Amino acid sequence: MIKFEQVSKTYPGGFQALNNVSFHLEPGEMAFLTGHSGAGKSTLLKLISMMERPTAGRVLINGHDLKRINVRQIPYVRRDIGMIFQDHRLLMDKTVLDNVALPLLIEGYSMQEARKRVQAALEKVGLGDKLRHYPMMLSGGEQQRVGIARAVVNKPPLLLADEPTGNLDPKLSSEIIKLFEDFNRVGVSVLIATHDLGLIARLRYRTLTLRDGRMINDGLQEEG
Amino acid sequence: MSLLFRSRQQGAQQVKISGFRRFVMFWVHNAQQAVASLGELARYPLASLMTMAVLGLSLTLPATLYVVVKNTETIGADWQHASEITLFLRKDLSQQEVSTFHKRLSLSNDVESVRWIDKNEALQEFREASGFGDALNALENNPLPDVLLVLPVANKRGTAQAQALAQQLSNEREVEQVRLDLDWLQRLEALLNLIRDGLLALATLLCVAVVLIVGNTIRLNINSKRDEIMVMKLVGATDGFIQRPFLYTGVWYGFVGGFIAWLATAMVIWWISGAVADISELYQSQFRLSGLNFNEMMVLWLVAIGLGLLGSYIAVRKHVRTIEPQ
Numbered sequence: 001m002i003k004f005e006q007v008s009k010t011y012p013g014g015f016q017a018l019n020n021v022s023f024h025l026e027p028g029e030m031a032f033l034t035g036h037s038g039a040g041k042s043t044l045l046k047l048i049s050m051m052e053r054p055t056a057g058r059v060l061i062n063g064h065d066l067k068r069i070n071v072r073q074i075p076y077v078r079r080d081i082g083m084i085f086q087d088h089r090l091l092m093d094k095t096v097l098d099n100v101a102l103p104l105l106i107e108g109y110s111m112q113e114a115r116k117r118v119q120a121a122l123e124k125v126g127l128g129d130k131l132r133h134y135p136m137m138l139s140g141g142e143q144q145r146v147g148i149a150r151a152v153v154n155k156p157p158l159l160l161a162d163e164p165t166g167n168l169d170p171k172l173s174s175e176i177i178k179l180f181e182d183f184n185r186v187g188v189s190v191l192i193a194t195h196d197l198g199l200i201a202r203l204r205y206r207t208l209t210l211r212d213g214r215m216i217n218d219g220l221q222e223e224g
Numbered sequence: 225m226s227l228l229f230r231s232r233q234q235g236a237q238q239v240k241i242s243g244f245r246r247f248v249m250f251w252v253h254n255a256q257q258a259v260a261s262l263g264e265l266a267r268y269p270l271a272s273l274m275t276m277a278v279l280g281l282s283l284t285l286p287a288t289l290y291v292v293v294k295n296t297e298t299i300g301a302d303w304q305h306a307s308e309i310t311l312f313l314r315k316d317l318s319q320q321e322v323s324t325f326h327k328r329l330s331l332s333n334d335v336e337s338v339r340w341i342d343k344n345e346a347l348q349e350f351r352e353a354s355g356f357g358d359a360l361n362a363l364e365n366n367p368l369p370d371v372l373l374v375l376p377v378a379n380k381r382g383t384a385q386a387q388a389l390a391q392q393l394s395n396e397r398e399v400e401q402v403r404l405d406l407d408w409l410q411r412l413e414a415l416l417n418l419i420r421d422g423l424l425a426l427a428t429l430l431c432v433a434v435v436l437i438v439g440n441t442i443r444l445n446i447n448s449k450r451d452e453i454m455v456m457k458l459v460g461a462t463d464g465f466i467q468r469p470f471l472y473t474g475v476w477y478g479f480v481g482g483f484i485a486w487l488a489t490a491m492v493i494w495w496i497s498g499a500v501a502d503i504s505e506l507y508q509s510q511f512r513l514s515g516l517n518f519n520e521m522m523v524l525w526l527v528a529i530g531l532g533l534l535g536s537y538i539a540v541r542k543h544v545r546t547i548e549p550q
Contacts, residue, residue: 049458051548051549051550061228062228062229064227064228069227072462073227075457075460075461075462075463076226076227076460077227077228077460078457078458078459078460079226079459079460080226080227080228080229080232083458083459089451089454089455089458090455091451091452091455102455102456102459102461103459103460106456106459106460106461106462106465107460108246108249108250108253110249110252110253150459157229157232
């Protein structure tokens with residue numbers, strides 16, 4: 001699903017965020033990406049969502065080299081990737097309904113057609129009754145779940161999460177992770193960046209570890 | 225169709241919407257976005273209205289000048305008869321000779337019509353109109369000459385041709401004196417040209433200013449929605465999708481601005497029409513200033529909308545692209 005081949009990323013100014021990183025995430029696989037702050041987790045996710053381009057090496061999604069994707073095609077790539085952020089990035093002046101419907105409206109759905117799917121996605125994250133609420137009226141955990149509903153509403157084959165449990169207590173965190181497990185069970189590939197080592201230890205998923213921009217463990221050698 | 229996943233279809237295809245309905249929905253979406261942009265403007269009525277007023281009032285000046293030029297041109301057209309050539313004939317000619325000369329001129333190819341003002345009739349008229357009746361009675365001879373008013377054919381009415389014709393007529397044996405009052409007409413034409421050129425320059429400058437003002441306002445709008453644009457880009461919105469509401473905002477600026485321009489132009493014309501009426505009274509004319517007609521109003525409106533759209537287009541082209549999610 002996601003394949004990195006000797007990928008390096010050097011930012012303008014000389015900071016090398018990723019150094020010769022290679023790994024392969026299989027379709028339908030769920031994995032954690034870990035490492036301390038500044039190890040390159042966010043950069044790695046940005047390369048997948050095309051917010052950054054690699055300085056060297058190749059990034060492939062489903063066998064397609066992202067180098068071949070031009071600027072105009074980037075939005076279409078992002079429609080195939082559900083993205084979840086630590087700060088959830090909701091539009092605070094729009095209702096939960098409008099927030100979650102956004103990816104569908106962008107794809108050309110009418111609001112009536114979108115509403116059914118939005119309802120379904122919100123039911124899935126347990127917020128079926130919060131359609132008319134504004135994000136400010138919701139708790140941190142609920143806001144995060146609205147962000148997840150938005151990421152999955154158009155049923156992308158790939159989910160990326162950047163510190164999705166960063167601001168949440170352990171109980172809420174495991175609820176969020178359970179949601180990801182549910183999506184993974186229906187065939188969605190999931191990559192979760194986190195430095196919550198306790199969370200990773202409790203769950204026995206493949207864990208990719210970055211340190212200073214190098215992949216020191218791609219989670220496969222350990223078992224092998 | 226998804227770029228990366230061949231089996232994955234895009235929203236509209238996934239829910240099986242026919243091509244026709246998608247075409248209809250495209251316009252429905254556009255209409256919805258247009259209304260949404262209007263709603264967005266209504267959230268900050270004062271700020272929006274100020275931009276619209278700037279646009280409208282900027283167009284009022286050229287529109288008013290245009291109306292003035294248009295009206296002056298109609299006066300100019302009325303005064304085309306000013307290229308009439310006045311021939312004062314020698315006083316020693318007999319009635320018969322004048323009549324012959326009159327007929328000869330009438331047959332000329334260069335002349336459309338000739339009007340003969342008989343010296344006796346002229347004296348009679350002068351006596352009645354001037355109030356010098358008694359003084360004139362004291363005269364032994366009629367001091368007035370016979371006068372022929374020659375109107376050249378249409379293509380000889382231009383300044384140069386009329387002058388040539390006047391020159392030619394002055395060589396006639398019967399003619400004592402020729403008068404052709406073209407100088408003031410030439411001056412009027414030159415003045416009109418000056419105003420027209422000035423109008424064009426002024427209109428161009430003001431249009432550029434309008435585009436810059438709208439562009440700057442839209443740029444501020446875009447910057448205030450930076451976060452929203454980033455989120456939209458993250459979930460896969462194309463630049464075109466993000467731009468559309470801003471373009472509609474520009475269109476609305478023009479739409480309402482054009483309306484303001486109508487009102488303001490009408491008010492300015494109403495304001496100066498009193499003065500114009502006074503002037504035309506002095507010239508014993510029934511002239512009344514005519515405002516913008518329907519077509520001109522539509523053109524003004526389209527220009528306003530076009531400028532609003534152009535300003536916002538320049539702004540979105542430049543600024544939406546530079547906002548990238550981080």
